[in-house]
Amino acid sequence: MPIIELEGLVYSxxxxxxxxxxxxxxxxxxxxFILLTGPSGCGKTTLCRCLNGLVPHFxxxxxxxxxxxxxxxxxxxPIHEMARHVGFVFQNPENQLxxxxxxxxxxxGLENLGVPRDEIRERxxxxxxxxxMQALRLAAPYELSGGQQQRVAIASVLAMQPEVxxxxxxxxxxxxxxxxxxxxxxxxxxxxxxxxxxxxxHRLDMASVYSTRVVVMNEGKIALDGLPRSVLSLDEPRMYxxxxxKVVRLFNLLRGEGLSVGHVALTAIEAAEAxxxxxxxx
Amino acid sequence: xxxxxxxxxxxxxxxxxxRLDPRVKALYAIAVLIAAVLYFELSIMxxxxxxxxxLVLLAGIRREWLRSLRGAAFFAAFILVxxxxxxxxYSGIGFTAETxxxxxxxxxxxxxxxxxxxxxxxxTAPDDLALALxxxxxxxxxxxxxxxxxxxxxxxxxxxxxxxxxQKSRGLELERGSFTTRxxxxxxxxxxxxxxxxxxxxxxxxxxxxxxYGASERRTSLYELTLRRADILALALIxxxxxxxxxxxxxLQLPQLTLPFTG
Amino acid sequence: xxxxTDVFYRYPNGFEALRSxxxxxxxxxxxxVMGENGAGKTTMVKLFNGLLKPTxxxxxxxxxxxxELSVAQLSRKVGLVFQNPDHQLFSETVxxxxxxxxxxxxxxxxxxxxxxAWALSLLDIERYAKTSPFALSGGxxxxxxxxxxxxxxxxxxxxxxxTIGQDYAQKERLRQFVVQLNQxxxxxxxxxxxxxxxxxxxxxxxxMSHGRIIADxxxxxxxxxxxxxxxxSLVMPQIARLFSLLTDLDFPRNVLDEYEAKxxxxxxxRRHGHASAA
Numbered sequence: 001m002p003i004i005e006l007e008g009l010v011y012s013x014x015x016x017x018x019x020x021x022x023x024x025x026x027x028x029x030x031x032x033f034i035l036l037t038g039p040s041g042c043g044k045t046t047l048c049r050c051l052n053g054l055v056p057h058f059x060x061x062x063x064x065x066x067x068x069x070x071x072x073x074x075x076x077x078p079i080h081e082m083a084r085h086v087g088f089v090f091q092n093p094e095n096q097l098x099x100x101x102x103x104x105x106x107x108x109g110l111e112n113l114g115v116p117r118d119e120i121r122e123r124x125x126x127x128x129x130x131x132x133m134q135a136l137r138l139a140a141p142y143e144l145s146g147g148q149q150q151r152v153a154i155a156s157v158l159a160m161q162p163e164v165x166x167x168x169x170x171x172x173x174x175x176x177x178x179x180x181x182x183x184x185x186x187x188x189x190x191x192x193x194x195x196x197x198x199x200x201x202h203r204l205d206m207a208s209v210y211s212t213r214v215v216v217m218n219e220g221k222i223a224l225d226g227l228p229r230s231v232l233s234l235d236e237p238r239m240y241x242x243x244x245x246k247v248v249r250l251f252n253l254l255r256g257e258g259l260s261v262g263h264v265a266l267t268a269i270e271a272a273e274a275x276x277x278x279x280x281x282x
Numbered sequence: 283x284x285x286x287x288x289x290x291x292x293x294x295x296x297x298x299x300x301r302l303d304p305r306v307k308a309l310y311a312i313a314v315l316i317a318a319v320l321y322f323e324l325s326i327m328x329x330x331x332x333x334x335x336x337l338v339l340l341a342g343i344r345r346e347w348l349r350s351l352r353g354a355a356f357f358a359a360f361i362l363v364x365x366x367x368x369x370x371x372y373s374g375i376g377f378t379a380e381t382x383x384x385x386x387x388x389x390x391x392x393x394x395x396x397x398x399x400x401x402x403x404x405x406t407a408p409d410d411l412a413l414a415l416x417x418x419x420x421x422x423x424x425x426x427x428x429x430x431x432x433x434x435x436x437x438x439x440x441x442x443x444x445x446x447x448x449q450k451s452r453g454l455e456l457e458r459g460s461f462t463t464r465x466x467x468x469x470x471x472x473x474x475x476x477x478x479x480x481x482x483x484x485x486x487x488x489x490x491x492x493x494x495y496g497a498s499e500r501r502t503s504l505y506e507l508t509l510r511r512a513d514i515l516a517l518a519l520i521x522x523x524x525x526x527x528x529x530x531x532x533x534l535q536l537p538q539l540t541l542p543f544t545g
Numbered sequence: 546x547x548x549x550t551d552v553f554y555r556y557p558n559g560f561e562a563l564r565s566x567x568x569x570x571x572x573x574x575x576x577x578v579m580g581e582n583g584a585g586k587t588t589m590v591k592l593f594n595g596l597l598k599p600t601x602x603x604x605x606x607x608x609x610x611x612x613e614l615s616v617a618q619l620s621r622k623v624g625l626v627f628q629n630p631d632h633q634l635f636s637e638t639v640x641x642x643x644x645x646x647x648x649x650x651x652x653x654x655x656x657x658x659x660x661x662a663w664a665l666s667l668l669d670i671e672r673y674a675k676t677s678p679f680a681l682s683g684g685x686x687x688x689x690x691x692x693x694x695x696x697x698x699x700x701x702x703x704x705x706x707x708t709i710g711q712d713y714a715q716k717e718r719l720r721q722f723v724v725q726l727n728q729x730x731x732x733x734x735x736x737x738x739x740x741x742x743x744x745x746x747x748x749x750x751x752x753m754s755h756g757r758i759i760a761d762x763x764x765x766x767x768x769x770x771x772x773x774x775x776x777x778s779l780v781m782p783q784i785a786r787l788f789s790l791l792t793d794l795d796f797p798r799n800v801l802d803e804y805e806a807k808x809x810x811x812x813x814x815r816r817h818g819h820a821s822a823a
Contacts, residue, residue: 052492243741257807452697
């Protein structure tokens with residue numbers, strides 16, 4: 001049974017005529033690493049909010065259709081209950097850290113759930129180890145860099161041991177090196193803990209290679225859904241205003257000149273290998 | 283003025299005083315308050331001030347504490363002058379040893395109180411203060427609002443600075459103009475501040491919900507305030523000293539300087 | 546010309562953000578200031594319009610020292626657009642928001658109206674003239690912020706991290722807009738760590754790290770140098786990285802563009818006698 005199952009979702013924010021989600025159906029199996037992308041306003045953030053109940057419980061409005069996550073009907077489950085199954089990491093690192101020390105922030109969710117103290121301690125230690133932030137456990141949030149703050153945010157959500165991790169443009173404010181570190185961390189969590197990951201991102205040149213599936217949205221609908229290499233090498237993503245990795249563009253151009261390159265490369269390293277095996281040797 | 287506030291900002295440090303339970307430190311500050319108000323003799327005020335010095339040194343916060351004293355200097359001088367002036371007029375015979383002593387005494391009382399509360403805030407983490415409040419059955423919503431407010435002060439400061447930069451870059455001049463112009467010029471600073479604060483609270487609320495805020499009536503906590511040996515000792519010491527002070531005040535005859543008004 | 550001569554800047558809390566920085570930006574240039582978060586990029590551009598005055602060294606704009614002029618005076622020449630439009634929006638209508646600077650800088654009413662209309666049409670936001678800026682989307686707000694600085698027609702336009710949170714289409718529009726402004730004679734300085742964006746624009750790149758300028762060359766040279774890139778905690782643009790892995794085949798390194806890349810590969814095949822269709 002899929003871990004996420006969305007059927008015919010239709011939703012408009014309170015006070016808005018426009019459909020933020022226009023008949024969206026979407027299912028995800030456990031362990032997938034989904035990259036969700038699309039132009040601004042396409043509905044990707046709204047879709048994420050439907051996974052933990054922020055839509056409709058926090059944002060109001062009326063939602064139609066069905067959403068099942070980890071066996072729970074999202075629309076009839078309170079947000080705090082969904083929080084046990086879906087961890088949500090937001091774009092702005094600062095406005096999701098509440099406490100005056102890293103440790104207390106990671107413990108926050110567990111305290112809310114009424115978990116016994118010893119277990120809180122254990123889970124906090126474990127979560128901090130997963131994101132490699134034990135050394136800074138007593139630091140205050142304003143003493144941390146953006147990348148470190150995001151790792152703390154991830155740890156705080158991890159501590160609640162959800163099955164699904166949703167991240168809404170978590171690398172927006174980070175410099176490229178920090179962004180890469182966060183993406184590497186997500187890969188590790190996906191592989192080692194079998195965490196299902198839904199990542200909303202614009203920086204496809206960095207993120208696409210980590211994903212097992214790419215979903216492109218446009219105007220409230222799912223426009224494309226498939227393997228990263230298949231979806232990104234099509235012409236459509238560019239038409240929707242999605243920034244396809246440059247090496248994919250290059251290979252499309254070469255294909256236009258009659259050169260077949262076989263394997264679709266998503267990174268420079270893959271591209272170099274593919275070129276050496278193909279066009280550069282015959 | 284800002285220097286004065288610096289004397290109340292918590293600094294993370296490891297000392298005996300820092301490790302004391304916040305409730306004990308709060309009691310200490312209150313005890314100093316009671317003692318300072320019970321008496322008005324100069325000798326007692328001096329004693330109360332001097333007693334605190336070793337505590338400050340023990341806590342390793344000498345620099346910040348001195349900074350706050352410097353900030354308080356203005357208020358202290360004001361109190362001194364007011365008391366000297368009123369003493370001069372009320373006594374009818376000008377400056378006497380008693381009026382001067384009294385004025386000094388009132389000034390020192392203010393300083394003694396400042397020292398005690400400054401010590402409390404400098405050595406107590408806001409999180410621990412919140413825990414102490416919770417022990418006194420203050421609802422979590424309030425203590426959380428309290429720690430959140432403190433947590434976001436550096437952010438707010440940075441944001442105000444950013445807003446001022448953006449508006450100055452569009453020609454806004456905050457230091458020029460008549461009084462009314464200057465007030466009006468702060469509108470482009472205040473509006474974005476408010477809007478941002480509002481947006482931030484929405485973002486925070488959303489993040490809190492996503493971390494199961496309100497899931498359980500019985501909220502647990504990572505840390506627990508427990509009274510240890512040092513705390514019990516300190517408590518005992520404070521209680522004993524306070525009791526003696528109250529007793530001495532009402533039941534013993536101490537060398538006193540006569541009140542200026544009754545002379 | 547904006548000139549920095551051996552500039553040091555230390556924040557009140559003691560942090561030394563800039564160390565011995567010397568730089569010259571002529572009128573009409575197109576420059577990207579890059580580096581990791583905390584490298585000193587934003588600190589440096591705040592010296593350009595006098596928001597910050599150097600602790601040591603001098604900063605001059607068209608010959609005048611910034612220490613002798615107010616920010617308002619310098620703003621007539623140097624326009625600085627900050628990253629977050631929400632840090633400046635405060636008016637009831639977009640029109641008022643955009644004309645704010647003109648009122649501060651002492652423009653008369655008629656000129657102000659004309660200029661405001663011009664700025665609104667330049668950024669394609671005329672239809673929002675009577676709308677509240679708070680009712681607009683993020684991308685639209687960024688355009689309002691940009692319009693509110695362009696309205697006083699500064700000779701030097703500085704954009705602080707304009708691409709954060711923008712999707713690809715928005716970045717492309719911004720890029721074209723900025724190139725157009727530059728071609729019309731404005732000096733454009735972009736502070737960013739978005740290497741792909743810079744690779745598309747191909748400006749002069751001033752690379753900073755830990756408060757110093759570690760490189761000041763054309764984009765092709767800076768972005769294709771592994772050493773410089775790693776020093777500044779950036780990543781190489783994909784095409785440049787690809788060619789850095791193919792240097793043993795005699796490919797050049799300074800390639801940023803996929804079209805150029807395609808051509809080089811086709812030329813390689815022709816030179817080595819492969820048919821053009823596999």
